[in-house]
Amino acid sequence: MYYPKSQITTNLYTNGGELALAKDNSEYIGDYYITSTGRKFTGKNPNVVPSYELVNLSYNRNFAEGLNTHVAGNHFVINDVYDYARGVSLVGPTFPPSNPTQIFPTPSEKDYSYGEIQRYFVKKRNEEKYIEIDKSSYISYNTQEPNVNYVLYFAFQFPWVITGKRSEVFNVNRKTIQRVQRNKGFRGFIQYFNGKFDQLFRYTPKENLYTDGTEFKRASDGKIYRGYYHIHLDKGPMEGRQHENRPHDFLIPISGSNYQQIGTRLEERSDNYRTPSRSGGGY
Numbered sequence: 001m002y003y004p005k006s007q008i009t010t011n012l013y014t015n016g017g018e019l020a021l022a023k024d025n026s027e028y029i030g031d032y033y034i035t036s037t038g039r040k041f042t043g044k045n046p047n048v049v050p051s052y053e054l055v056n057l058s059y060n061r062n063f064a065e066g067l068n069t070h071v072a073g074n075h076f077v078i079n080d081v082y083d084y085a086r087g088v089s090l091v092g093p094t095f096p097p098s099n100p101t102q103i104f105p106t107p108s109e110k111d112y113s114y115g116e117i118q119r120y121f122v123k124k125r126n127e128e129k130y131i132e133i134d135k136s137s138y139i140s141y142n143t144q145e146p147n148v149n150y151v152l153y154f155a156f157q158f159p160w161v162i163t164g165k166r167s168e169v170f171n172v173n174r175k176t177i178q179r180v181q182r183n184k185g186f187r188g189f190i191q192y193f194n195g196k197f198d199q200l201f202r203y204t205p206k207e208n209l210y211t212d213g214t215e216f217k218r219a220s221d222g223k224i225y226r227g228y229y230h231i232h233l234d235k236g237p238m239e240g241r242q243h244e245n246r247p248h249d250f251l252i253p254i255s256g257s258n259y260q261q262i263g264t265r266l267e268e269r270s271d272n273y274r275t276p277s278r279s280g281g282g283y
Contacts, residue, residue: 007036009126009152010045019054028054034151038096097149100131100141105200107162112202115163122153128188156184162200166253167215173197206231208241216251225251 016029031044040054100122111117120138122131140148141155158180161169174197181189213226216237228241237251
């Protein structure tokens with residue numbers, strides 16, 4: 001049977017105690033490969049013939065031991081394999097392991113207070129495919145739980161900064177991804193982020209700050225801003241020492257990063273942003 005390369009994992013090996021030949025229930029030691037549906041066959045890949053289907057050894061040992069066990073008094077104990085042979089499971093249904101589910105993290109207020117989160121990913125073993133997962137799935141892959149497809153995917157994690165000086169956060173996260181890609185020998189992982197190394201970033205409220213003209217420009221006219229400013233929790237950098245109930249201009253980072261976490265949603269801004277107010281400011 002022909003299988004596309006993307007649907008098989010090849011060059012696997014078992015030392016015994018895991019698999020048996022489906023045709024006679026005998027224990028199998030040697031090379032094998034697995035399909036995307038979880039079926040296993042002898043040989044390093046489908047090109048090796050003859051190829052025989054394999055099953056988990058735990059089931060077949062029951063068959064090898066026989067359906068019935070004789071005990072004193074001419075009584076027979078029917079063991080679990082009787083139910084298995086009839087299709088009745090005593091431990092619940094057995095399903096093929098599931099593939100990873102893509103998520104996008106949502107930091108809590110505690111996370112923003114701490115300023116950093118952990119991000120969890122899996123990579124497909126036979127191709128450059130990366131999927132972000134949650135912490136519980138990460139643990140399942142690392143402990144090789146049977147409900148996840150750890151044969152095809154392996155998990156990894158890394159820290160991600162979400163508060164601080166925006167340009168510094170951007171650079172720290174970019175260097176983190178570069179380090180992960182280099183140390184693990186990945187290809188193309190950095191492209192997953194599409195240059196958005198300030199994902200999930202949120203300003204912290206600060207007042208009476210000063211910029212020398214190297215950090216921001218006005219949203220209203222695009223001119224470089226030098227002077228005192230404050231950081232509003234929802235609106236980000238604004239001119240003035242403190243937030244006041246009068247129009248005052250938004251400030252845009254010169255770095256050009258254009259995503260800001262606002263509350264529980266992401267608001268996109270660009271360097272061409274103009275406020276609808278003639279004063280170009282906000283309250």
